[in-house]
Amino acid sequence: MxxxxxxxxxxxxxxxxxxxxxxxxxxxxxxxxxxxxxxxxxxxxxxxxxxxxxxxxxxxxxxxxxxxxxxxxxxxxxxxxxxxxxxxxxxxxxxxxxxxxxxxxxxxxxxxxxxxxxxxxxxxxxxxxxxxxxxxxxxxxxxxxxxxxxxxxxxxxxxxxxxxxxxxxFFKRNRKLLFSDDTKTDEDVALEKAIESSIIDLNTNISNLSLITSVQSQLTDAYKSYRKEDLEIKIQSEISISGYLDNLTPYINWNGDTQNYPTSGDGRKKLLSYAINHLISEKQxxxxxxxxxxxxxxxxxxxxxxxxxxxxxxxxxxxxxxxxxxxxxxxxxxxxxxxxxxxxxxxxxxxxxxYYKVPSEFSNLKKKLNISLAQSIFYDRVLLVEGPSEYYLFSSIFEYISPDFEAEGKYLLQVNGINFKPYAKLYRELGIEFFVKTDNDLKASRGINMNFLR
The missing domain is CATH 3.40.50.300 (P-loop containing nucleotide triphosphate hydrolases)
Structure with a gap:
């Protein structure tokens, strides 16, 4: 498809x-x-x-x-x-x-x-x-x-x-999808039973804290001042295994380090969000x-x-x-x-x-070609020059005549050679106006208007 x-x-x-x-x-x-x-x-x-x-x-x-x-x-x-x-x-x-x-x-x-x-x-x-x-x-x-x-x-x-x-x-909203029950193993079931037993002990210990038993007594006395009944107010911890996913947070562990670190930094957080999004989507x-x-x-x-x-x-x-x-x-x-x-x-x-495909003659220089093209296609008008001498010459001229030429949608690109074809083909199809100057060409290429700065 x-x-x-x-x-x-x-x-x-x-x-x-x-x-x-x-x-x-x-x-x-x-x-x-x-x-x-x-x-x-x-x-x-x-x-x-x-x-x-x-x-x-x-x-x-x-x-x-x-x-x-x-x-x-x-x-x-x-x-x-x-x-x-x-x-x-x-x-x-x-x-x-x-x-x-x-x-x-x-x-x-x-x-x-x-x-x-x-x-x-x-x-x-x-x-x-x-x-x-x-x-x-x-x-x-x-x-x-x-x-x-x-x-x-x-x-x-x-x-x-x-x-x-x-x-x-994003992580909180998608925790249940990320940690779905269909990936649970027998070892997970055994671990959950152990966790449940530990949680019962945890709840008991929390309820036995003196600060909690003290408040219980105060509340019981306060209640009985309103109505005399044979009862006691109890405050009970209700941590449960069903909510353990709610307390999961992603951290980063650098290889060889025993410490986990928060996922601070907007860039790292964004990449991790992309990874979670992709994993969930491919699953779901x-x-x-x-x-x-x-x-x-x-x-x-x-x-x-x-x-x-x-x-x-x-x-x-x-x-x-x-x-x-x-x-x-x-x-x-x-x-x-x-x-x-x-x-x-x-x-x-x-x-x-x-449709852009790296030309076969550039297969070994793909990144070099792509970097040049990628930088230039965002502009409306591009001047292609052969080498560094032409680049510095025209760069100096433009800085003098029109110092804001890039802000105006114009770009000067050094091709480092005379193979302008992949550039010209792509620019034509994308509606980008382009001009060519080489060290032996003081006039505009045939059929191309040289009024680059207009």
Whole structure:
């Protein structure tokens, strides 16, 4: 299964946008350009908890409620192997195929579409999402709905990774899922019995503390001043084994150290929160296609940890399907086989998408190429120069003529050679204006306007 295309119409700051996708998608652009809105479009389509809220007037582009909101996702199913039954059963394509049943048509078995449409009801002040799916746009059928659930929810599970995730709150909220009874062993049962016996002794000892027995006597005398009865007030400790999970807290133990340390530091807490989130999601939703929506993970992370996260995302492949928004070049240092999506123009958002694969001639210099590209794709205009002499020359000129040129969305990039092709190809597809200057080229490259600073 592979995501191929996303179409959004009349939703928030998207009038109409069509974006190519893959299973690994990185979304970037200026602040308030619509990155979060794009994630919300995916959530409305595939996340029941968001979809059930419906749409309000402000969700419609420029409040235009005369037209419906439309969100469409195209999926490629050509990875299925019809002759290999075991492979078919174990694939995500098989899961979708078995769930959609008659919604697939023979005319286009390799393509499947999921569509959401919502007309605004002025009486109800609400836009109700209606889901449909099928092999072609002309042959969509409504997705079976059961109360607040639909058949789509049997296939996909959206896991939203909040940039402001808090370890303590997240750990407490998910303790029962993390420490589920289905992983309990016979040794655990024996230990729990020993703990229960110890807790009985603990409760008895607590109740026998002199400060507690003294208060008991005082309360008994105070009660009898109101009503003479043959009784005694007792204060009893009620610590129980059922609540022992409530007192668990994660700590860090450095190898070779006998001391446990609190998980202080925002960066470390965030990484541990990500690890817990991933572990719980893979446990809880193992029978579904899990799609991670990761928003600005670089927040609170040191540059070195961002580079480490890049390896997790693009080399170790901890997330099979993800959409990630970022402002960090470091998060992209290890990118490969990734769809890069640049969102521009805040009011009438447009999108440019490019599937990035490290060229074979750069396989041994992947990181060098990626670092250069990752730093430059966040800008609107890039000047490519051959080597250090050109870089320092133009850098000095720009510092004199336009000292704020980077703040204005312009970037000067030293390529260290004359192979500009991978840069030019990516910039064209992402809608980034670029210019080339070499030591033997004092004029603009043919067909390229050199007015870089305009």
């Amino acid at each position: 592979e995501f191929k295309k996303l179409v959004i119409e009349n939703f928030r700051n998207f009038s109409s946008i069509e974006i190519d996708l893959s299973n690994k998608n990185v979304i970037f652009g200026m602040n308030d350009s619509g990155k979060t809105n794009l994630l919300f479009a995916i959530r409305y389509l595939l996340d029941r908890s968001i979809r059930n809220k419906g749409f309000i007037k402000s969700d419609y582009h420029k409040h235009d409620i005369s037209k419906p909101i439309k969100i469409q996702l195209e999926i490629d199913l050509s990875d299925r192997e019809e002759d290999d039954e075991e492979s078919l059963k174990s694939s995500h394509s098989r899961l979708l195929i078995s769930t959609v049943a008659g919604a697939r048509k023979n005319a286009s078995l390799d393509t499947f579409l999921i569509s959401l449409e919502a007309m605004y009801d002025e009486k109800e002040l609400f836009g109700n999402p209606v889901l449909s799916w099928g092999s072609t746009l002309d042959d969509l059928v409504e997705v079976p709905q059961y109360g607040t659930r639909s058949d789509i929810d049997k296939i996909f599970q959206i896991v939203y990774v909040n940039p402001a995730i808090e370890l303590d709150v 939703y193992s029978s579904k296609v899990i799609i991670y929506l990761i928003e600005e993970p670089e927040n609170s992370l040191h540059r070195s940890i961002q580079v480490s996260l890049s390896k997790q995302l693009f080399i170790q492949n901890i997330y099979e399907y993800f959409f990630l928004t970022t402002h960090s070049a470091e998060v992209l240092y290890e990118m490969n086989n990734t769809q890069l999506i640049k969102i521009t123009n805040q009011q009438e958002a447009t999108g440019h998408s490019s």
